[in-house]
Amino acid sequence: MLFRIPRLYDSHTHFLATGEFASGLRLEEINSRQALQNIARTNPGYYRRHWLLGFGWDERKWPADEQPHKNLLDEVFPDIPVFFARMDGHSCWLNSLALQEMNLTSETGILTEKDHLRAWDQLPGFTKEQERTHILQACRTFNKAGFTHVRDMSCTESLWNMLCEVADAGDLTLAIEENFTSHDMNDFEAMLNLAKYARQNERPLLRAKGIKVFYDGSLGSETALLSKPYNGIRGGNQGRVLWDIADIENIMKQTWAAGLEFSVHAIGDEASHHIVQTARKISAQGAVGRLNMEHAQVLRPETIQMMKPLHVRCHLQPCHWLSDRVWLQDKLKELYPYAFPWEALRAAQIPISFGCDSPVEPSSFWRNKIALDESPNFRIRKFTGDLTVAHAHPDKSFADSYTIIEDGVVKEINFNGRPLSLE
Template sequence: MSLPSPLKVIATALALTLSSASVLATSLIHNVNGYHTTEHSLEQFEALAFDQGKVLATGDFQALAEKFPRAKKIDGQGRTLLPGLIDAHGHVLAQGLLQSQLELRDLDWQETLAAIKKYSGQVEPGQWLQGRGWNQVIWAGKEFPERKHLDALEIDHPIWLRRIDGHAGWANSKALQLAGINRDTKAPEGGEIHRLANGDPSGILIDNAMALMERAIPAPSLQEKKAALTQAFELALSLGLTGIHDAGVDEETLEAYRQLAADEAIPLRLYPMISAAEKNLQQLLAAGHIGTPQDRLYVRSIKLYTDGALGSRGAALLAPYHDRPNEKGLLLYPESEVLSLLKLATDNNFQVNTHAIGDRANQLVLDHLYTLHDDKDQKPFRHRVEHAQVLQVADITRFTELNLIASMQPTHATSDKNMAGDRLGEARLEGAYAWRKFLDQGTRIAAGSDFPVEPVNPLFGIHAAVTRRDRKGNPQAGWRMEEAMTPAEALRAFTLDAAYASHQEAVIGNLEPGKFADFILLERNIFEIDPQKIWQVEVDETWVEGERVYQRRP
């Protein structure tokens, strides 16, 4: 039945008023070199229209100006506009806490000792001296340090310093004493205590043995965790990240996230993975997903560790280490327990994101996922292998059948290039850091940094993906360049495919109409400059849902 004429007039007027209000609220940023990736290509544009936090259109400025004549015009000043970048594997709390601890990244042996001694003057009496980032691989001799080196600094604090990969720690004698670690202490399964010739602990603890030390260190309070997370958010936004997949959180950190979300204090998109080591895992999974793909906080996955790291020789290998013929690394869980955890998660409709670095660990994960697939289709879960760092080439091809995602960190390759050959030998490098093999078979790569193992800056990752050189330009021809990504592939790995890996590609990942207006402005065009300079490019502005949340220059 048609409306009476007077009501038609009123309805038409109301519609025009609402339409005008929408147009008036629209913003149109122009004079930009815009890029985003779709499922099939890299697309360019010179203007972006958005309203109420969502993208309306991208394209030619003149056409969009005519379509939205009353839109607020924002001059992009010739800068490069990209979708907000997503780090698919970082450790947000660890990064926030590190900002108030000692960072030892990239220091040689003497610089490391000097930094520890200098920092000790800032530590309050009775407090632990904590830090992270030492790396024996870049020291002369490449040998693990010992407690005696810390004891010789005559520092009156217990000292605990995590290795750069987070899979080993270095303690002084005072810390070992407080933790009750002595020659009679047995290493837990999946862990190792390095020992001196007389059987005493050397001061180095590997993987699960680190818990023996860390249970003796006072844990940060819930409020301290919230403050550290907030610090990490601010750093991430300043570097162009509008999304982070937090790779393993305990119950209290999850509660910190929930409180921040309730207070509307999360300024970017967080996808925390519940740690499989959490004692209340079964109850947390039974409670179901937290949030939706549209929310700033979205939880629907677990993080499961299977092995350690290559640098500390904890990565589980099928054959012995090339430089330690009697060692094959560590499995952090018995094989049967890995399968049980995978089944627990999938029975509760949770995605599983499994840390696997060595070829044995990767093969184990694949075997178990195929076992589950026999009973229930695993493809919809979009399970992820975190790192997927060293595989037999034949195992790489197995990713396609189960729709598995390779969650990889490009800067690991450029950091590990001088060590990987020592650990693996040349033959096993064929299946290591093998981005091209994954991409060519259609496997999506969700790119991240693994911060604070590597720096937070995602442009460092795009640079490493494209050049396979470190930030000093080495090696000049790139390391195993046959595995490099194109710039478009690298951008997609840090945007659309990272969004796919968190089941959020319908709302973020590129700037298609209807998606959130999450974007960044760069001071240079990463598609036109010398690729070796990509890591030097700075983020001028970061926008989340159409609001500017970071600006480098006023």
């Protein structure tokens, strides 16, 4: 089957992490003390300054009597700080030296959610040279997968400035949209100012969109906020939120008042409901702005109805279904009919965009197509919309391009009138 897709768009990515991930230390196959010892610790690509970084561990691949713990890292890496991010990007595994340098304490060395994100933000930056290498590597990684447009959820001041340099040198082979993450009220104002500054300094291939926040966690770690307990256990865990909803209301208003978009990571049905309710509330007070729902993996029908009068777009990653399918029905029980609601959103005429959440999942148009093809066999309503539209950047004036993909293979990619290398 052959697809010709205009402006092939990955609408939810972590841009720099994608470049970093492609050139950095991968932990998927590392699942023993011996494997830790075999890591090529002299590879400069594995470091941020003197910190050793790795991505992709999964405790389920480790033996029961040798689970990820700071002691294990201390034995193998007694003399360098180590920061290993879990495959879902929601936890990290640190050794004692790393905890010490960050002034943190932890019994196990495993930090999750907010603690993980805060630790991540405390990591030393890359050198300028490393950052430039990662930007170019990320462009290559997305281009090789056929993408010409990406939306980045994790911009920083140094990334923005470096992207401007790369754009001005004519080396950008992607059209990029940037969002700045705020973790709490303490950093919000600085992030808003940064987004405003970036908005004033856009380039033809580089746009500043707004603010991104994490409202809940993930289904995999049972931290996404559901309206019913996980696994049908009466009185059991329903997940949690990372923000006070009154603070969300406040910063959504401020972001919209600045003419910027407000994007919210919301995975559980109850988390999404809170956000949509809040947007409705401030809209009724006269606030106007764009809301992006990130992931929206479980949406109740009434929440979708409430989206209708809003300027809202849902950013879905069908490929997450490929990873979640094994436990999804068990975890969600009676909420399962509301999972991966691409068809319900289409039917309600709520705009949607597809993406891959790279580097959590590889950036791939074809994996999303496979997920959409296979999920109806698992009682997910079949998507009857046009996949090439849901995967195209909606703005025709933002860099002209097309991509040809045949049976999963990228055959041709044309960006601003010139063919791009697929090497």
